[in-house]
Amino acid sequence: MLFTTDKQTLEDLNIFGKYGGESVYNIFNRTISRGGASLMEDMFRHPLSDHLAINRRSEIIRDFAQAGTVYPFSAMLFDAVEPYLSNTDERTKLSADDQSISKKLADMIAADGNMQMVYKGVQSLVEILQGIQSFISGGEGGAAYEADRNAISTLLSAPAFSPVLAHRGKLSHATIAAYDILFRFRYREAIQQLLHYLYYLDVYLSVAKVAAERGFIFPAALARDTCKANVEGVYHPLLKKAVPNTICITAENNVLFLTGANMAGKSTFMKSLSIALFLGHMGFPVAAAKMEFSVLDGIYTTINLPDNLGMGASHFYAEVLRVKKIAQELSMGKHLFIVFDELFRGTNVKDAYEATIAITNGFAGKRNSIFVISTHIIEAGEVLKAQCGNVHFVYLPTRMEGLRPVYTYMLENGITNDRHGMIIINNEGILEMLAGGLTKMK
Amino acid sequence: MSMSFTADKQTLEDLNLLGRFKPNSIYYLFSKIKTTGGERLLEQMFQQPLIDPDAINKRSATFRYFQERQLSFPISGEQIKLAENYLTMGGGSGLSFILRKKLHAFLNDDGYEKLCAGLVATIDVLRTFRDFLQLLPDYEEAVALRKTLSDISWLDNANDFSIMTVAQYDRQLRHHHQAAMEQVLEGIYQLDVYITVSDVARQRGFHYATALPAFPAVFRTTALRHPALPAGISNPVSLDENANVIFLTGANMAGKSTLMKSIGVALYLAHMGFPVAAADMEFSVRDGLYSSINVPDNLNMGYSHFYAEVLRVKQVAAEVSAGKNLLVIFDELFKGTNVKDAYDATLAVTAAFARYHNCFFVISTHIIEVGDALRQDPGIQFRYLPTILEGAIPRYTYLLREGITSDRHGMTIIENEQILALLKD
Numbered sequence: 001m002l003f004t005t006d007k008q009t010l011e012d013l014n015i016f017g018k019y020g021g022e023s024v025y026n027i028f029n030r031t032i033s034r035g036g037a038s039l040m041e042d043m044f045r046h047p048l049s050d051h052l053a054i055n056r057r058s059e060i061i062r063d064f065a066q067a068g069t070v071y072p073f074s075a076m077l078f079d080a081v082e083p084y085l086s087n088t089d090e091r092t093k094l095s096a097d098d099q100s101i102s103k104k105l106a107d108m109i110a111a112d113g114n115m116q117m118v119y120k121g122v123q124s125l126v127e128i129l130q131g132i133q134s135f136i137s138g139g140e141g142g143a144a145y146e147a148d149r150n151a152i153s154t155l156l157s158a159p160a161f162s163p164v165l166a167h168r169g170k171l172s173h174a175t176i177a178a179y180d181i182l183f184r185f186r187y188r189e190a191i192q193q194l195l196h197y198l199y200y201l202d203v204y205l206s207v208a209k210v211a212a213e214r215g216f217i218f219p220a221a222l223a224r225d226t227c228k229a230n231v232e233g234v235y236h237p238l239l240k241k242a243v244p245n246t247i248c249i250t251a252e253n254n255v256l257f258l259t260g261a262n263m264a265g266k267s268t269f270m271k272s273l274s275i276a277l278f279l280g281h282m283g284f285p286v287a288a289a290k291m292e293f294s295v296l297d298g299i300y301t302t303i304n305l306p307d308n309l310g311m312g313a314s315h316f317y318a319e320v321l322r323v324k325k326i327a328q329e330l331s332m333g334k335h336l337f338i339v340f341d342e343l344f345r346g347t348n349v350k351d352a353y354e355a356t357i358a359i360t361n362g363f364a365g366k367r368n369s370i371f372v373i374s375t376h377i378i379e380a381g382e383v384l385k386a387q388c389g390n391v392h393f394v395y396l397p398t399r400m401e402g403l404r405p406v407y408t409y410m411l412e413n414g415i416t417n418d419r420h421g422m423i424i425i426n427n428e429g430i431l432e433m434l435a436g437g438l439t440k441m442k
Numbered sequence: 443m444s445m446s447f448t449a450d451k452q453t454l455e456d457l458n459l460l461g462r463f464k465p466n467s468i469y470y471l472f473s474k475i476k477t478t479g480g481e482r483l484l485e486q487m488f489q490q491p492l493i494d495p496d497a498i499n500k501r502s503a504t505f506r507y508f509q510e511r512q513l514s515f516p517i518s519g520e521q522i523k524l525a526e527n528y529l530t531m532g533g534g535s536g537l538s539f540i541l542r543k544k545l546h547a548f549l550n551d552d553g554y555e556k557l558c559a560g561l562v563a564t565i566d567v568l569r570t571f572r573d574f575l576q577l578l579p580d581y582e583e584a585v586a587l588r589k590t591l592s593d594i595s596w597l598d599n600a601n602d603f604s605i606m607t608v609a610q611y612d613r614q615l616r617h618h619h620q621a622a623m624e625q626v627l628e629g630i631y632q633l634d635v636y637i638t639v640s641d642v643a644r645q646r647g648f649h650y651a652t653a654l655p656a657f658p659a660v661f662r663t664t665a666l667r668h669p670a671l672p673a674g675i676s677n678p679v680s681l682d683e684n685a686n687v688i689f690l691t692g693a694n695m696a697g698k699s700t701l702m703k704s705i706g707v708a709l710y711l712a713h714m715g716f717p718v719a720a721a722d723m724e725f726s727v728r729d730g731l732y733s734s735i736n737v738p739d740n741l742n743m744g745y746s747h748f749y750a751e752v753l754r755v756k757q758v759a760a761e762v763s764a765g766k767n768l769l770v771i772f773d774e775l776f777k778g779t780n781v782k783d784a785y786d787a788t789l790a791v792t793a794a795f796a797r798y799h800n801c802f803f804v805i806s807t808h809i810i811e812v813g814d815a816l817r818q819d820p821g822i823q824f825r826y827l828p829t830i831l832e833g834a835i836p837r838y839t840y841l842l843r844e845g846i847t848s849d850r851h852g853m854t855i856i857e858n859e860q861i862l863a864l865l866k867d
Contacts, residue, residue: 262748262778316694320855327864344852345747347694348774348808349784351852358856362865376748378780421776421783424752425790430759434794437763441800 003049003281004298004329008322012303012339013275014238015044022238024275027214028207028284032071033078035195036202043203047281051221051295056144057283062218063142065208065285071201072131077124084121085184085191093185094118094177122176125183125191126164129156132198133165145204152197155190207284216285219276219292224335226294227251227368229277233289236272243409244289245269251367253392255360257381258374259416260396265409266374267303269396270339273372274301277337296370300326301339305346315346323359335368343375356380357387364388381415403427447491447713448730452754456735456771457706458670460488468707471669472642472716476519479526479627480634487635491713495653495727501715502650507580509640509717515633516574517567522630525567528560529616529623558603561611565600571630572597587629590622639716646672648717651708652724656767659683659800661709661725668704669711669719675840676721679705681802685823689792689813690806692827693849697840698806699735701827702771705804706733709769726767728802732758733771747778755791762798770795772805781809788812796821813846834858 010016017023025044031037048054092114133156136149156165160182171179183191210216214237222228229249235242243265249256260266276286280293302322305315326338343359344352356373357380363371367390375381384391395416399406405420425431454460461467462485469488475481492498572591575584591597600611615623642648648669654660660683665676675697681688692698708718712725734754758770775791776784788805789812795803796819807813816822826847830837836851856862 316852317855320859320861323856324859324861324864327861331864342778345778347852348777348850349779349781350808351694351850352777353781354850355852355856358853358862359865362862365865376779379782419780419783421748421779422786422790424749425755425787428752428756430752430756431790431794433756433759433763434797437759437765438797440763441765 003047003296004334005047005278006300008305009274009299009301012301013271013278015275015278016041024237024279027237028210030206030209031202032073032075032206033199033202034082035078035199036206039199040203040206043282043284047278047299048283049224049281049295049297051223054221054281054283054295058218058221058285059144060141060148061204061208061211061283061285063144064204065211067140067142068212069140069205069208071205072135073128073198077128080120080124081128081195084117084124085188085195087117088184088188090185092118094173094180118180119176122179122183123171126167126171126179128198129161129164129194130167132156132194148197148200152194155194155197158187158190160187211285214287217288217290218285219280219288219290221280221283222292222294224295224297225368227254227335227370229291229293229337229370231273231276231288231291231293234272234276234291235287236268237275237287239268242268242272242287245272245409245411247273247394247411249370249392251390253390254367254370255364255388255391256370256372257360257384257391257393257415258372258395259376259378259381259393260374261398261405261407261416261418261420263405264396264398264407264416264418266396267341268409269411270301270303270341270372270374274299274337274339296337297334298329299337300329301341302343303339303341316344316351319344319346327362330363330366330369337370338363339372341374343373345376349377353377353380357383360384360391361387364390378415378417385415447493447710447728449491449710450732453706453731453733456733457703457710459707459710466670468669468711471646472639474638474642475634476515476517476638477522477526477631477634479631480638483631483635484639487714487716491710492715493713493727493729495655498653498713498715498727502653502717504581504636505640505643505715505717506650508636509644511578512644513574513577513637515637516570517630521563521567521570524560524563526627528557528564529627531560531616557612558608561608561615562603564615565597565611567630568594568597568626571626574633583629583632587626590625593622594619643717646719648719649721649723650715651712651718651720651722653712653715654724654726656727657800659686659726659767659802661705661769661802663708663718663720663723665721666704666708666723667719668700669707671700674700674704674719677701677704677840677842679842681823683799685821686799686801687792687796687803687805687819687822689816689822689824689846690804690826691808691810691813691824691847691849692806693829693836693838693847693851694855695836695851696827696829696838696849698827699773700840701842702733702735702773702804702806706731706769706771728769729766730761731769731771732761733773734758734775735771735773748776751775751777759795762795762801765800767800769802770804772803774806774808785809785811789815792816793819808850810846810848 013024015024017026025041029037029040031040094115132152136152141149164179227250232246233244235244258266276288276291277293278299279286280291305318305322329336344355356375356377360373381393385393393415394411394413397408397412397416398418398420458466459468461469462473464470472484475484568591575588578584661681664678666679667674667676690698708720708723709725709728709731711718712723734751762768776787788807788809792805792812793816799821813824824844824846825842826845828839828843828847829849830839836854
């Protein structure tokens with residue numbers, strides 16, 4: 001089964017960001033080659049749902065991170081190779097006897113763009129082939145990378161490449177013409193496969209570098225069906241002073257019911273946990289101290305549901321449709337990670353109260369998925385406590401220092417009893433203002 | 443007291459009042475104007491509602507006068523555009539075109555032809571307008587306009603357009619009579635607005651409200667509906683100093699927001715002297731109108747929905763406590779908090795506002811217990827919009843009733859989508 005997610009989730013978690021701003025992708029993307037960058041984007045768009053594949057990738061990255069391996073190629077090489085290889089026009093082949101006096105004279109006046117492209121492409125590829133040869137013969141990468149090493153080695157062992165690998169010094173025009181035919185036409189397939197491995201290597205080393213720099217850890221993926229997420233010291237990778245939290249989710253408490261004041265950090269915690277699980281399913285390192293999780297089939301968050309239209313019932317209806325979509329996915333037997341921030345905030349508190357109880361109760365029946373639900377309707381928590389055994393109540397506290405609220409951002413067990421609605425209204429002095437105006441007018 | 447009627451950005455958006463290119467806006471309803479100058483004038487009227495009851499009644503009387511006459515605007519859009527362009531043409535004098543025409547008759551220069559066409563169109567517009575004014579004996583502004591036009595003695599004799607006469611007429615219209623022409627254009631624009639707006643009123647069955655002095659404060663209509671809903675249901679609404687609050691309950695789709703918007707829109711249009719979607723209406727002039735129907739979250743600033751609402755209430759409280767005479771509309775305050783705080787806050791805020799008998803309040807909520815707590819306040823009118831359940835299907839009458847209802851349909855919507863059944867298997 002493929003790991004599924006959707007646009008809403010990618011936006012909620014700021015996976016790709018908007019207009020080139022900060023994003024999770026940008027944290028990890030230190031790739032050198034454009035091919036590496038687009039491969040990484042592809043990995044973000046398609047997380048894995050097989051724990052063996054996840055662990056393999058994460059081991060490769062971990063080994064590179066520990067060794068501090070550096071990508072042996074510069075961006076310039078790929079800039080030359082990419083347009084060169086994409087040009088498959090036979091007429092751009094160099095001819096060996098093209099070095100007539102008149103041609104040389106012509107080149108002195110204005111260089112032939114096509115010939116330059118071929119020259120640079122061939123020279124760069126020779127450098128790349130030789131570079132990757134020495135990279136793998138040096139035994140770089142750990143045990144998990146061995147399959148890739150062997151595959152690269154097999155590709156390089158083609159007899160046609162041996163003069164290329166053995167070549168030293170400047171390339172003559174005739175040699176370039178010969179290699180051009182080799183690279184672009186006869187062994188095109190092999191060259192592209194090699195580049196493919198180089199892009200993977202680029203991604204691995206880019207992620208490894210970030211992991212080492214930021215102290216990210218490599219979670220262990222467990223087989224599907226165990227419903228487990230053990231996350232210690234998880235924090236938001238995009239925040240400067242993020243506070244870490246620890247949460248342990250099992251089939252016995254797979255519904256997290258999160259309460260707390262508005263500024264107490266509910267959304268941030270939910271995003272931190274979601275991003276960690278998202279990256280975990282990519283085999284990427286995460287912003288946590290320790291983590292293991294059983295593999296899920298998908299992740300759906302509802303944190304900033306856009307409320308367009310402005311018609312009374314529309315936001316509530318948008319939320320209802322979102323819940324329905326997720327209920328449909330769940331009813332297909334999928335194991336999902338589901339997040340709802342301020343569930344049913346689009347309607348009046350009374351409807352929200354009833355609906356929160358009914359939906360949370362429904363979710364609680366799905367023991368193979370993990371749910372995180374935040375709400376202001378603390379009254380709903382009391383009812384759920386009595387009805388469901390597998391709901392785990394946590395809250396983010398607010399401490400009042402005089403009239404000023406202070407937030408710890410540290411999860412605690414239970415339901416908050418903070419009632420800040422009236423405190424906020426009193427702090428704004430609305431009732432005094434109205435009482436005062438009346439006396440003035442009399 | 444403020445010098446003009448105020449309605450802030452949030453209110454204008456809640457009521458969807460402005461927006462020339464928004465197909466659902468109230469402005470758009472009236473925007474069938476033919477001239478660009480008329481469009482400008484209409485926009486001005488929408489931007490600056492009046493606060494003087496005499497000025498309001500005078501303007502609405504003019505609209506009514508035009509509505510009764512059933513006139514159609516006599517000048518084509520094409521003609522007026524040519525005349526406008528001609529009269530506002532830069533360069534001061536057409537003489538240069540005329541000289542060029544004389545000197546280089548063989549050259550292809552269409553400056554002169556354009557000048558000629560503009561002049562001919564303008565003379566045509568002036569004649570048409572003058573004749574049209576004859577049909578409006580009681581239209582006050584027509585007197586001055588007729589006088590101005592009769593001062594152009596050659597208007598009827600201008601038939602020969604040789605180069606010399608063109609030069610003469612051009613000089614006359616664009617220099618000698620420049621001020622008069624501005625006055626005439628303005629008169630045409632006004633006429634355009636009066637005819638267009640009164641046409642809309644006739645077609646849609648709108649009527650004119652009577653403006654009264656600020657005290658005693660009243661707002662009364664026996665049948666009010668939303669102007670953008672032609673088949674909308676009408677309801678009576680009555681507010682005065684002794685009954686200054688409407689406490690409105692009803693299910694989500696029962697029509698609470700529409701009713702509240704209808705009241706706000708009617709009061710705004712009435713202050714413009716415009717026709718309103720009511721069978722009748724009288725109102726004492728207000729200093730402004732504030733609504734809180736769709737408070738934007740402003741999550742970018744870290745505000746929660748709740749806090750955004752609190753700030754909105756605070757803003758209104760500042761205006762009310764400053765002694766302004768306002769109409770205030772609060773639709774379902776204090777979402778995004780817990781049930782207890784929502785109850786406490788709605789009750790405290792409603793009770794505090796209700797004591798301002800110079801202001802009117804329309805407040806909707808689902809927390810019916812707040813209504814029970816306010817029962818004893820004689821200034822509060824309890825109204826609800828009913829839901830009739832036909833089996834599991836809710837039907838709405840949109841007819842305002844006296845009392846409080848506990849109708850809610852959040853769970854019905856969820857049940858209709860069969861979400862709980864999906865989660866069961």
